[in-house]
Amino acid sequence: MTVRLAVGQMDPMIGDMKGNMKKMQEILVSASDNNVDVLVLPELINSGYVFDSQDEANSLSEQIPDGDFSNALQKWSEGGGLVVAGLCEMSDGKLYNSAAVFGNGRHLTTYRKIQLFNREKEWFLPGNEEPPVIVHNGYRFGVMVCFDWVFPEISRILALKGAQAILHPANLVLPFCPAAMITRSIENRVFTATSGRTGEERDVRFIGGSQITTPKGELLSRMDEGHSGLLWADVELTEADNKSLTKRNDVFTDRRPELYSRITDVS
Amino acid sequence: MTVRLAVGQMDPMIGDMKGNMKKMQEILVSASDNNVDVLVLPELINSGYVFDSQDEANSLSEQIPDGDFSNALQKWSEGGGLVVAGLCEMSDGKLYNSAAVFGNGRHLTTYRKIQLFNREKEWFLPGNEEPPVIVHNGYRFGVMVCFDWVFPEISRILALKGAQAILHPANLVLPFCPAAMITRSIENRVFTATSGRTGEERDVRFIGGSQITTPKGELLSRMDEGHSGLLWADVELTEADNKSLTKRNDVFTDRRPELYSRITDVS
Numbered sequence: 408m409t410v411r412l413a414v415g416q417m418d419p420m421i422g423d424m425k426g427n428m429k430k431m432q433e434i435l436v437s438a439s440d441n442n443v444d445v446l447v448l449p450e451l452i453n454s455g456y457v458f459d460s461q462d463e464a465n466s467l468s469e470q471i472p473d474g475d476f477s478n479a480l481q482k483w484s485e486g487g488g489l490v491v492a493g494l495c496e497m498s499d500g501k502l503y504n505s506a507a508v509f510g511n512g513r514h515l516t517t518y519r520k521i522q523l524f525n526r527e528k529e530w531f532l533p534g535n536e537e538p539p540v541i542v543h544n545g546y547r548f549g550v551m552v553c554f555d556w557v558f559p560e561i562s563r564i565l566a567l568k569g570a571q572a573i574l575h576p577a578n579l580v581l582p583f584c585p586a587a588m589i590t591r592s593i594e595n596r597v598f599t600a601t602s603g604r605t606g607e608e609r610d611v612r613f614i615g616g617s618q619i620t621t622p623k624g625e626l627l628s629r630m631d632e633g634h635s636g637l638l639w640a641d642v643e644l645t646e647a648d649n650k651s652l653t654k655r656n657d658v659f660t661d662r663r664p665e666l667y668s669r670i671t672d673v674s
Numbered sequence: 675m676t677v678r679l680a681v682g683q684m685d686p687m688i689g690d691m692k693g694n695m696k697k698m699q700e701i702l703v704s705a706s707d708n709n710v711d712v713l714v715l716p717e718l719i720n721s722g723y724v725f726d727s728q729d730e731a732n733s734l735s736e737q738i739p740d741g742d743f744s745n746a747l748q749k750w751s752e753g754g755g756l757v758v759a760g761l762c763e764m765s766d767g768k769l770y771n772s773a774a775v776f777g778n779g780r781h782l783t784t785y786r787k788i789q790l791f792n793r794e795k796e797w798f799l800p801g802n803e804e805p806p807v808i809v810h811n812g813y814r815f816g817v818m819v820c821f822d823w824v825f826p827e828i829s830r831i832l833a834l835k836g837a838q839a840i841l842h843p844a845n846l847v848l849p850f851c852p853a854a855m856i857t858r859s860i861e862n863r864v865f866t867a868t869s870g871r872t873g874e875e876r877d878v879r880f881i882g883g884s885q886i887t888t889p890k891g892e893l894l895s896r897m898d899e900g901h902s903g904l905l906w907a908d909v910e911l912t913e914a915d916n917k918s919l920t921k922r923n924d925v926f927t928d929r930r931p932e933l934y935s936r937i938t939d940v941s
Contacts, residue, residue, distance in 0.1 A: 521930055525920040537933050557861055557925060559826035560934045567936050583860050583891050590857040593850050594824055624850050653792040658824060663788055664940045666804050667827045669834050671938045673931045 410546065412572065412598065413443040413639035416617040416630050418606030421455030424467060428453075428475065430635075431492070435483045437637045443488060445543070447602040450493030450520075450553050450578040451504065452476065457526075457608040461502075464530040468497035471507045472514035485512035489543040491550055493576035504531045506550050506576050510543040516550070521561065524554035524580075540568040546644045549597075553577035556584050556591065556601075560670065566595035567659070571647035575601040579616040589624050596622040596650045596658050598642055605632050622647045677813065679839065679865065680710040680906035683884040683897050685873030688722030691734060695720075695742065697902075698759070702750045704904045710755060712810070714869040717760030717787075717820050717845040718771065719743065724793075724875040728769075731797040735764035738774045739781035752779035756810040758817055760843035771798045773817050773843050777810040783817070788828065791821035791847075807835040813911045816864075820844035823851050823858065823868075827937065833862035834926070838914035842868040846883040856891050863889040863925050864914045872899050889914045 415434035419427045431452055438446045450456070453476040454467035471477050471494060480490050489510040496505035496517065504520040504527055519534030520527075538561055540549045549565030551573060556562070565573050573591065577584065579601075588599045603616040615632035619640045627640040650659040682701035686694045698719055705713045717723070720743040721734035738744050738761060747757050756777040763772035763784065771787040771794055786801030787794075805828055807816045816832030818840060823829070832840050840858065844851065846868075855866045870883035882899035886907045894907040917926045 521933065522928060525922050528922050533930075535933075537936065554923075557919070558929060559830065559861055560929070560937060563826065564934065564936050567939075583857070586853050587857040587860065590850070590854040593854065594826055652824070655792050655795050656821075661789060662825060662827070663800075664938045666788065666802075667831065667938045669804065669831050670827060671931045671934045672834075 409641040410644050411442055411444045411639055412600050412619060412642050413438055413445065413637055414447045414600050414602040414617040414619060415449070415637050416603055416605060416615055417449065417635045418604055419449060419452045419455045420606065421457055421608050422467065423455065424453055427455065428479065431476065432479065434637055435479065439483065439486060441637065441639065443639055445548070446488060446490045447574045447576055447600045448490065448492035449602045449604040450576040451495050452492050454495035455608055456578045457611050458530050461530055464495065464502055465497065468495040468502055470498065471496050471505060471517050477507055477514070480507060481509045481512060481514060484509040487511055489548065491574045491576060493552055502531050503534065504552060506552050508541055508550060510541070515541045515543070518550045518552065520552040520555065522555045522558050538565055540565060540570045547571050549573045551575055553579065556587055559594070562591045562595055566597050570597055571644040572598035572600060575599060577601050577603050579603040579614045580611060582614060585616045585618055585629060588618065589620050589626060592620040592622060593624040594658060596652070597647045598622060598644065605635055676908040677911050678709055678711045678906050679867050679886060679909050680705055680712065680904055681714045681867050681869040681884040681886060682716070682904050683870055683872060683882055684716065684902045685871055686716060686719045686722045687873065688724055688875050689734065690722065691720055694722065695746065698743065699746065701904055702746065706750070706753060708904065708906065710906055712815070713755060713757045714841045714843055714867045715757065715759035716869045716871040717843045718762050719759050721762035722875055723845045724878050725797050728797060731762065731769055732764065735762040735769055737765065738763050738772065738784050744774055744781070747774060748776045748779060748781060751776040754778055756815065758841045758843060760819055769798050770801065771819060773819050775808055775817060777808070782808045782810070785817045785819065787819040787822065789822045789825055805832055807832060807837045814838050816840045818842055820846065823854055826861070829858045829862055833864050837864055838911040839865035839867060842866060844868050844870050846870040846881045847878060849881060852883045852885055852896060855885065856887050856893060859887040859889060860891040861925060863917045863919070865889060865909055865911065872902055
């Protein structure tokens with residue numbers, strides 16, 4: 408059975424929560440009109456990205472799942488879908504760069520970004536928990552946010568936990584991520600769905616780069632920085648359960664974890 | 675101080691050890707003529723790649739460092755260079771897909787490929803030791819062989835051990851490796867030098883793909899499948915000691931090894 412996997416690309420603008428909500432709603436409507444099953448939306452879709460101060464960042468946050476964006480996402484998922492969106496999250500007076508996950512009308516989990524990029528470290532606390540894999544309608548989805556892509560450990564962990572697809576809200580700036588996500592697909596034999604953003608905020612220009620890749624390293628579709636909207640592919644997620652790369656190679660059973668101790672060395 | 679880092683591309687042919695030696699010697703001479711400091715040569719340069727039987731594979735092997743190819747490599751390194759070449763290695767009656775390393779006229783180490791590709795599993799035993807980093811003239815070089823590229827743990831380990839450049843003898847068949855090595859460079863902020871091969875043996879066609887990349891993910895040079903010869907770049911290897919990706923991001927200190935335990939889980 409195929410699943411319609413989609414990524415939405417738009418330009419959340421700093422400080423314009425009303426405008427951001429309107430743009431997000433347009434994508435949600437488009438996703439419904441096009442019978443999307445699983446939807447990924449960009450990082451920090453409520454707030455925009457380039458903050459000037461902690462006060463500004465705080466003022467553009469919401470609580471999950473009680474905020475307006477959370478409510479809109481939860482409502483969309485009542486139709487049976489799964490949606491992951493990046494949100495500027497306030498929790499107990501602390502700010503996180505989070506990905507909120509809603510499925511079948513319920514808040515399933517919130518992942519707090521582990522690997523903060525550049526000035527994000529000024530505004531956000533990093534997450535301190537292993538990235539999550541959630542089950543929705545019998546399929547398994549891993550979640551990571553933007554700069555997490557640089558660290559192969561993050562997507563590896565998601566794949567080892569059984570993720571068939573990695574859902575990846577992002578605000579891409581560096582040019583390397585789209586190609587790297589193809590590598591992440593191959594090395595883990597998983598689908599990936601990255602949702603980037605467009606536009607320019609203060610001194611930062613975003614590259615778009617929304618795309619969907621397969622366990623075989625195929626790029627199914629990619630959107631450049633000049634476009635907003637919805638990109639989807641109908642995928643057979645169980646293909647990711649087959650970790651064979653050749654008749655004699657399985658990228659999981661071929662691993663030699665007994666030789667990898669240096670990777671977890673905290674000294 | 676820059677180091678002239680080179681990769682040699684050629685077509686070792688199955689069973690033609692004399693011809694393979696001649697082709698290798700041509701590259702060694704060219705490397706000397708062009709003042710190469712560090713040279714990477716393809717995987718299984720003595721034997722060719724596509725064996726038909728264990729007997730055939732055994733008959734095309736040599737002992738390291740006593741064999742003819744080893745001797746030629748050692749001799750080349752007497753000029754002060756470092757050379758890594760893939761050799762079909764016989765040791766105590768066992769066959770390995772190895773990378774032999776010679777520097778300043780000495781045999782420095784032999785790495786036995788951990789991640790065997792496809793039918794290699796029929797002929798070779800896998801290596802059982804963490805991949806090595808060797809020091810040569812004050813610089814640090816990691817060594818891995820071909821299909822090791824698929825497993826991010828291997829290059830990560832080399833980088834964590836201090837490798838400034840990953841020297842990577844290969845016989846590339848899959849089309850994904852050249853792009854993946856750019857990802858390996860970025861995620862570890864290291865140079866990589868991959869030496870592929872050309873030609874066709876029995877049912878297998880090789881893609882070339884020799885290339886040199888930088889810690890910033892730049893592709894300095896690449897050779898396609900239609901060419902043999904030497905490719906080099908003058909590089910400042912100490913650039914790899916700087917793991918900063920932005921002013922606030924260091925790809926090593928940003929790592930969260932305390933969250934990575936799943937990667938070394940052997941259960």
